Amino acid sequence: MAVIEVKNLSYVYSKKTPYEKKALDNVSFEINEGEFFGIVGATGSGKSTLISHFNVLNKPQTGSVKVLGMDCSEKKNFLAVRFGVGMVFQYPEYQLFEDTVAKDVAFGPKNMKLPKEEIDRRVKESLDLVGLPYEVYGERSPFELSGGEKRRAAIAGVIAMEPKILVLDEVAAGLDPEGRDEILKLIKRLQKEKCPTIVLISHNMDDIAALSDRILVMANGKIELLDTPKEVFKNVKKMTDLGLGLPTATGMQVELASRGVKFDDVCVTFDELASQIEKIKAGGNGYVS
Amino acid sequence: MSQEEVKNVKFSYSKKEENAVYALKGISFVIEKGEFVSVVGRNGCGKSTLAKLLNGLFEPSSGKVTVCGYDTKNEDTIFEIRKRAGMVFQNPDNQMVATIVEDDIAFGPENLGVPPEEIEIRVASALDTVGMSEYRHATASKLSGGQKQRIAIAGVLSMEPEILIFDEATSMLDPKGRGEVMSVAKKLNAQGITVINITHNMDEVVMGDRVLALNDGQLVFDGTPKELFKDVEILKRAKLDLPPVAKFRNMLIERGIKVSEDILQSNELVEEIWQLLK
Amino acid sequence: MFRDISFGQYYPASSPVHRLDPRIKLILTVLYIVTIFFIETYFSYLVTFVFLIVVILLSRVPMLSVLKSVKGVIFLVLFASVLNLFFVKTGEVIYEKQITSVWHFMITWDGVHNSIKLTLRLILLIAGASIITLTTTPMRLTDGVESLLKPLKLVKFPVHDVAIIMSIALRFIPTLLEETNKIINAQKARGASFDTGGIFKRAKAMLPILIPLFVSAFRRADELAFALDSRCYNATEKRTKMKKLKMHFSDLVATLITAGYATVIFLDRYYFMGLDHMFFPEVF
Known part of the structure; x- marks a missing residue:
């Protein structure tokens, strides 16, 4: 079942001015329930404009966007759509503002006008989920936390709204390797336990390839490709020309293939590539000069 | 010739002895001219503090930092240090002072009292080095992240430095921007400028000749990238990838x-x- | 929300107006603004309008950019004009009605003229003032201010620091606007609404925007301070300038044209006692 339906969507910034810019150009696709949906594209390709339609921060100018069956052009749906789609923007820690972590996480649920007990339950649950146990972190100031902790607190503030769809924009940017690992583990856990439909924007092709069921490739406001990671990264030249690159594993596979090694299939993760190499080595017939 | 000499350096943000919490707990190393040194470690390990000690933005609480022969504690020669050891910071938006690219690049030499004709030449050559000549009259805030950081590098180059310190300068950039900045760094290093790159990105570490790993205010590794990435023990301890x-x-x-x-x-x-x- | 604000943003182009010495532009802008406040007649407004159009055409800034600056304050202008319309009680009455015992609603010809003139005055003022920021880079503008304020150095006024502060403020306007937008979006996504409830509720609703904005502004200021230090700010008293301000012949021409324009306006007011009677006798 499609939870987000985008049909013939176009969007122009600063219409009829010298600064006019077409950010989206007749874009159509669907995101299904339970799907891990990756979006890639160079800076300025229209990704951000696209996802800001998912919870009506931008209203459709032409075309339509339906979220969880609700039309994003109708004003009466705005709040319901915003509560249905959790948005974790780039550097989400910059949205923290309350004097305690718990209060900040409660901001979303409070706006949803939930009963107090329910808010408390959600605050505790989401803080525990992101690895900032309520008992330890709940009463601390969000501004005293470390960079990685701040980011997880901000994510807790979004998942406390228990959205059906979670959208994450460059969620690991600027973190140290340890922080990156924690965030990526958290995303996998969130999908399993909390929010099955996830939209992930990333420049890291290794992450995107390993996590996504399908990948949407954008350039100049248009859809270039939309398919499984394997099918997307088969387009070696296109992905390189768009300045997006390939997963490290695919890059090495391409190098090996150019020397004459024959593979059964495209590999997008190290695991797949290692298995293929193992197989070729054992069979001894992978080599063509 | 040694350009950066760090000797038994301790650093605490609090000036009072009794409540001193040391961000750096006694660090020593020497960096020679022309080296490409990466500094790694988890957030809060003290590497950004170290960066700011390397051009006299901070003074060590104890120990001594010498840059190109000048002690960073000596107020009289502090600008001798800062013009020789230029720094590029993390957030491209927070280090530009002027709206227009060329004005920003001219800022350093103007502060140093370089004659106007000479500044013109330096601005042109700095822009050329970072491959941004066509953006000389552009509005800086409209550039991409990678372009902004290259302008920041040009702003340092116009002071004709001997050392370039990158304080997580690529961490907010996309892979394209990161590539642009690192290739400029490589190029400058090849021209003899010492590069000190504080980073979280292990691919950048591989580009350098030497890597310093910090953990909890202490230097836990000083050697080549090859040695570091074989040393499972250190990698685990310093939480490195x-x-x-x-x-x-x-x-x-x-x-x-x-x-x-x-x-x-x-x-x-x-x-x-x-x-x-x- | 703030994406369309363009006031104060430099429009890069090569034109005689762009090339004028910023000091001259500052002085002429002040002269223009003062002159506008002496305008009494529609004739003078016409002259000002023509003068402004000529300057805009010379500057090669698209008319739209100038209009945009005006658009930003149009509500303020209309509000002031409407107030004028209702509160001026002199002149021939067009319409009147006793609404309550204390409020006597009345529109008069004087009120109509007053509010039309106020609207024209404010629009011409803003459009004219925006030309200087549209055609002068902030750096040159601050250089101009610095140079004009130089005499204050004698009384130990930190002229250069003020100029730098001004330059940095201008430089950070777009950055902070963008940041504000991002924060607003992030809080909206968490279900915040900023346009419902009474005034206190609305003020309170601004906190989730203002606090992160201040935190971020302070963080930026901190980092900027390090950047200024490491780029040798205050290294020497003998600071130089890449681009020295220099007067050209064109600056003289610009001064003469503007002075000529101002003379016409002053003559209209004080010598001819309002040329409207001569040009539009049927109206008055």
Whole structure:
């Protein structure tokens, strides 16, 4: 079942001015329930404009966007759509503002006008989920936390709204390797336990390839490709020309293939590539000069 | 010739002895002219503090930092240090003072009292070096992240530095921007400028000749990237990641495919796999 | 929300107006603004309008950019004009009605003229003032201010620091606007609404925007301070300038044209006692 339906969507910034810019150009696709949906594209390709339609921060100018069956052009749906789609923007820690972590996480649920007990339950649950146990972190100031902790607190503030769809924009940017690992583990856990439909924007092709069921490739406001990671990264030249690159594993596979090694299939993760190499080595017939 | 000499340096943000919490707990090393040194470590390990000690933005609480022969504690020669050791910061938006590119690049030499005609020449040559000549009259805030950081580098180059310190200068950039900045860094290093790159990105570490790893205010490793990425103990202790290629190398070794244990470059690994399959 | 604000943003182009010495532009802008406040007649407004159009055409800034600056304050202008319309009680009455015992609603010809003139005055003022920021880079503008304020150095006024502060403020306007937008979006995504409830509720609703904005502004200020230090700010008293301000012949021409324009306006007011009677006798 499609939870987000985008049909013939176009969007122009600063219409009829010298600064006019077409950010989206007749874009159509669907995101299904339970799907891990990756979006890639160079800076300025229209990704951000696209996802800001998912919870009506931008209203459709032409075309339509339906979220969880609700039309994003109708004003009466705005709040319901915003509560249905959790948005974790780039550097989400910059949205923290309350004097305690718990209060900040409660901001979303409070706006949803939930009963107090329910808010408390959600605050505790989401803080525990992101690895900032309520008992330890709940009463601390969000501004005293470390960079990685701040980011997880901000994510807790979004998942406390228990959205059906979670959208994450460059969620690991600027973190140290340890922080990156924690965030990526958290995303996998969130999908399993909390929010099955996830939209992930990333420049890291290794992450995107390993996590996504399908990948949407954008350039100049248009859809270039939309398919499984394997099918997307088969387009070696296109992905390189768009300045997006390939997963490290695919890059090495391409190098090996150019020397004459024959593979059964495209590999997008190290695991797949290692298995293929193992197989070729054992069979001894992978080599063509 | 040594350009950066750090000797038994301790640093605490609090000036009072009794409530001093040391961000750096006694660090010593020497960086020679022309080196490309990476500094790594988890957030809060003290590497950004260290960066700011390297051009006298901070003074050590104890110990001594000498840059090109000048002690950073000496107020009279502080600008001798800062013009020789230029710094590029993390957030491209927070280090530009002027709206227009060329005005921003001229800021350093103007502060130093360089004659106007000479500044013109320096601005042009700095822009050329970072490959941004056509943006000389552009509005800086409208550029991409990678372009902004290259302008920041040009702003430092116009002071004709001997040392370039990157304080997580690529962490907010996309891969394209990161590539642009690192290739400029490489190019400058090849021209003899010492590069000190504080980073979280292990691929950048592979580009350098030497790496310093910090953990909890202490220097836990000083050697080549190859040595670092073999040292499982240190990597674990300093919470460091392996570069993707090294991860794959280990995966292959685990599966009984014999490749060398210290490979870090993708093309080297491809070559070895190729030899095995041939 | 703030994406369309363009006031104060430099429009890069090569034109005689762009090339004028910023000091001259500052002085002429002040002269223009003062002159506008002396305008009494529609004739003078016409002259000002023509003068402004000529300057805009010479500057090669698209008319739209100038209009945009005006658009930003149009509500303020209309509000002031409407107030004028209702509160001026002199002149021939057009319409009147006793609404309550104390409020006597009345529109008069004087009120109509007053509010039309106020609207024209404010629009011409803003459009004219925006030309200087549209055609002068902030750096040159601050250089101009610095140079004009130089005499204050004698009384130990930190002229250069003030100029730098001004330059940095201008430089950070777009950055902070963008940041504000991002924060607003992030809080909206968490279900915040900023346009419902009474005034206190609305003020309170601004906190989730203002606090992160201040935190971020302070963080930026901190980092900027390090950047200024490491780029040798205050290294020497003998600071130089890449681009020295220099007067050209064109600056003289610009001064003469503007002075000529101002003379016409002053003559209209004080010598001819309002040329409207001569040009539009049927109206008055």
